[in-house]
Amino acid sequence: MRVAVIGTGYVGLTTAVSLAMNGHDVLGIDLVEAKIVQLQKGKSPIYEPGLEEALALVLKRGNLEFTTNIADAREAEILFVCVGTPESADGTADLSYVYAAASDVEALHRSAPRKRVVVIKSTVPVGTGDRIAEKLRELDGLHVVSNPEFLREGNALEDALHPSRIVIGTAHEAAAETMEQLYQGVNAPRVATTRANAELIKYASNAFLATRISFMNELARLSGALGTDIVTVALGMGLDSRIGPEFLRAGVGYGGSCFPKDTIALLQLAHQNGISMSILEKVREVNATQPIWFLEQLHKRQGNVAGKKIAVLGLAFKPETDDIREAPSLKILEALQNAGATVAAYDPIAAQVVRPLFPQVEYVGNPAEAFKGAHAALLITEWKECIHLDWEAIKSDMAVPLLLDGRNAWPSQSLKDAGFDYTGVGRS
Ligand SMILES: NC(=O)c1ccc[n+]([C@@H]2O[C@H](COP(=O)([O-])OP(=O)(O)OC[C@H]3O[C@@H](n4cnc5c(N)ncnc54)[C@H](O)[C@@H]3O)[C@@H](O)[C@H]2O)c1
Secondary structure, rough: EEEEOOOOOHHHHHHHHHHOOOOOOEEOOOOOHHHHHHHOOOOOOOOOOOOOOOHHHHHOOOOOOEEOOHHHHEEEEEEEEEEOOOOOOOOOOHHHHHHHHHHHHHHHHHHOOOOOEEEEOOOOOOOOHHHHHHHOOOOOOOEEOOOOOOOOOOOHHHHHHHHHHEEEEEEOOOHHHHHHHHHHOOOOOEEEEEEHHHHHHHHHHHHHHHHHHHHHHHHHHHHHHOOOOHHHHHHHHHOOOOOOOOOOOOOOOOOOOOHHHHHHEEEEEEEHHHOOOOHHHHHHHHHHHHHHHHHHHHHHOOOOOOOEEOOOOOOOOOOOOOOOOOOOHHHHHHHHHOOOEEEEOOOOOOHHHHOOOOOEEOOOHHHHHEEEOOOOEEEEEOHHOOOOOHHHHHHHHHHOOOOEEEEOOOHHHHHHOOOOOOEEEOOO
């Protein structure tokens, strides 16, 4: 099928590449010319495992092209809207990019009418798809479908090729049939529903995952005080099939481009409808204080960190991505700098995007370098490069062998046995 994807960021580019890999003819569209030029050369502007290789493959096969001009999409029968929906000043989702993309589609359709489905993949508040449909109502042959995206950064391409579910929100039979044709051969459960339900499924999923994380982080604070081990507790909980093992890891809090903005957008949506979502408010509160709580563990052990060297391992909001949007590392770097610490940071991919924000931090080329002369080391992102380390060498390199494991990913017992002062999140 002929498909156009508006917006070639984390979701749009992954969607475009995965659809092209599945044999469709795809046109990726973005406003940012530099991005399009880079993509045309087969260079991915974002880091995602396997994405650049897959991009090269589909470019070579001729299944994927890029443009800045939506008029080039006149042949497309399906147009995906994958533009950003960032947080506005009042916490609601900023829909200006989505509405601008819808206007672009409208202009295209007016100049080159044909049967078309507009697919809203961006995460949008309930009612947005209906409002766009209303705006485009009088255009013959154009139907709006909600098809939210559930990919996880760091595993985006795999998730797009093998999704956990495909949610299709539309009441229009022919549009639903077109979507089914598009996803033919993709083995995933389908949820066929209304646009509004599809939109809420996306927010509810992210809010629920954020809730699990904050629940575990708050429990970890108690676990630390009780001298119990949150990792073992999570293991025992997760074996209950009603709970399951995912998203039970205590840490320094969630970040990224989705959970922070989607939880506040859902709260605002509830507020606009006169509903209080107090659990979700607390989820955000716990998350906002988790990096600070974590740093208190450092201050308890090191006292004043002014003039001391602190190693920070990992900066991206999670491993295998270069995305630092709302990353806990940013709060931690800021607090360490305000406390007068000298910071040496390592991240295999994201250091280059953090550097302009924190130019005083020393960015080192390998983890071992960060530990040299450090009075403490903090694990913030569990990149494998930051976990499998030569601990013997590190012990002799550090000024003080103090380790604060913000992801409970370092080998706690063997580190303690080796003489490190090790503290995890909520571990005995
Ligand atoms: N990043 C994720 O993990 C993820 C997962 C699921 C859903 N989502 C949702 O998907 C949407 C996109 O997220 P993202 O992380 O890919 O955003 P992003 O910021 O990485 O990418 C958005 C892209 O859209 C482009 N753009 C904006 N307006 C445009 C227009 N009118 N025409 C063409 N291009 C335009 C921008 O230049 C940018 O390249 C958001 O609503 C987000 O909540 C994101």
